[in-house]
Amino acid sequence: MTATSWSWLVLLLPLLGSIAIALGFRALPAKAAGAIGTAAIGLAFLCGVGALIHLLGEAPDARHHASSLWDYASVAGLDIKLGIFVDPLSVFMVLVVTGVSTLIHLYSFGYMQSDEGYHRFFSYLNFFVFSMLLLVLAGNFVLLIVGWAFVGFASYALISFWYRRQTATRAGMKAFVINVVGDIGLVLAAFLIFRELGTFEYSEVFAKAPQVFSTNEWTITAICLLLLVGAFAKSAQLPFHTWLPDAMEGPTPVSSLIHAATMVTAGVYLIARTHALFVLAPTAADIAAFTGLATLLVAATIALVMTDLKRAIAYSTMSQIGYMVVGVSIGAYSAGMFHLMTHAFFKALLFMAAGSIIAAMANEQNIDRMSGFGRAMRFTSVTMLCGGLALAAFPGTSGFFSKDEILAYASARGGMYLIFTVLGYFGALLTAIYTFRLIFRVLPGKPCPEAQELIDTGHVHHAHPFNPATGEEEDTEVGFPGPEHHIAESSLPMRIAMGVLAFGALFAGLVQVPGVDDVVTKFLDPVFADSPLSEIHPSLTADWIGLAIGAAISLAGIGIAYFLYVARPETPAALQRRFSAVHAFLYNKWYFDEAIDFLIVRPALAIGRFANRTFERLVVDGLVSGTEDVVGGGGRLVQLVQSGFVRSYALLLIVGFAGLALYFLLTSS
């Protein structure tokens, strides 16, 4: 089998899984649905490995294949194929997406056990993975947009999964609307590309672009900026990020899936995939890099004060995606993709651990109410610690190597790109602090009542669950887990998933130790060989100096967190009082929601009302009622003749005939 046929299988399996579960939800027992869903993604992962092995068997320069099943549309110079493009980059993404998704499916298998909407959940989940794979494997911009939109829909369906929960449906809509804004950017970019280059196929676009465009020409800059709108909306970069924290309303495996393996990495992938265009538009690439930098700092500061466990991790995701965007925008392509991979491991793991704790707390997500889970849930707390260490870039863990590689590249590129190194390390310090803030607040200390019950009896039994955001009682009929939902310590499938991820979070960095193996860089290099930026390599010494600084910063951050939250637990409150304005600013997420509401939502509503008052009332209503008036008036005029006097009818008849006769007489003579 060739690499492309393996890749077609990768696409086919999740789609089949989704359809089979959706159609068979009455016949299939719950466990079978979960098993089918997990197996579909697992087999897709194996097929991805097949494609990988096939690619590795070829010469590095020959590792790209296009394949198409049939023509989508073929008219007037437009030739759109249902085609995929297989190269190291897409195979890398396929492996990350399917690999982590398999583990998330496994986790959901246990986590969603008592949920009424088990089948629906797995069907959506498979569809989500299918859409993401379509996005990653697409061989032209049209199919990319299809996958892009599918992902948007699937995220909507999953975020609003508990559809009786008002907050969840709102969050789903918000995610969908913001994603559609991104879709528009992407579609416009595709239009421009087609207008200028006359094709949608990746290989042709990237081959033609350097001949057609001169560097920094406005068209190519516009194309790249429009692509960025799409990428930022999907990857939750400023100012399109507000949907991401709200997306925490979905079940925890969904958060894990959206944030780790799929969806938010799509923007990073898009920038990496279209790097040939960004090389021609350095301005756009710099804008992307600075947006990424701003996002990583803003999100990290917000994560410092969030009291909601899942939302804090969500902001951390934004921040880490910021690193990836910086990486792929400044030219550290393989470093960015490597960070994407390690992030997928430790972020999925952190969400799973958070999910276990939240389940034990009956959907309570406030860390002020949590403490002492270290003793109550040993397995969860150990894995959470692994994920936290990787996120905080503790020396030797996966996040340590991947993050530093991006920053080392920035310093090697020099000039203004040193800003990225400096502020990137500052972000790393914040990362270490907020990560260990969460861990120190949740794991050690005197057990909270739920944790105490776990220690005493081995399980927690909850009364009817309620929505922590609004306090309303949850409707368990429609799929929300009922009172019997008590996963005190994770079941076996969940443990397997978390164990594998914990292993990845700790040791995945070892495949890319500078100067030792560089597996990821070597694998991805053929894709980025055409970019002049990939010539730049930080020297080995610079790499190791960077790693040393990173290690020091990470340890310093963890130390500060220890000092603040364990050694002197009263200091955070004191700081909060002292800098209450700053705290309020951060706690309200830099007022982004309010700013967008003020700048976009309200003006749009005002324009709508204005148009309703003027255009709608005057022009549209005027046309309609004007027509009605003309017809009615004419009718009333004719009505006057219908007097009911037979004699007047007769008179009209006679006068009419007489007139006709007179006319003919006059004309004939």
Place this chain on the structure above:
Amino acid sequence: MNVEWYIVLSSLLFAVGAMGILLRRSPVVILLCLELMLNAGNLALVAFSKMVGNQQGQVFAIVVMVVAACEVVVGLGLIVAIFRRKLPLDVDELRELRG
């Protein structure tokens, strides 16, 4: 005898009938006046037929008579119906078809 006189008589009869229809209010009289107008037409047809010298005009006159007979049947039927329902025999009062 010259054909003009027939035509003049026919016109006069037609005018008398038309005026009767326009001025009178009793349906019976209106029916009579209608007959008068039809027969004025018949007279003209027969006169022209004699002038031209063939029988086509006379055939038409007979057709008109048949039509007139039918019309009288319908008209009288209406009048009888009006009478039976004790409605006023006055066309100005019977104006429910007013638009």
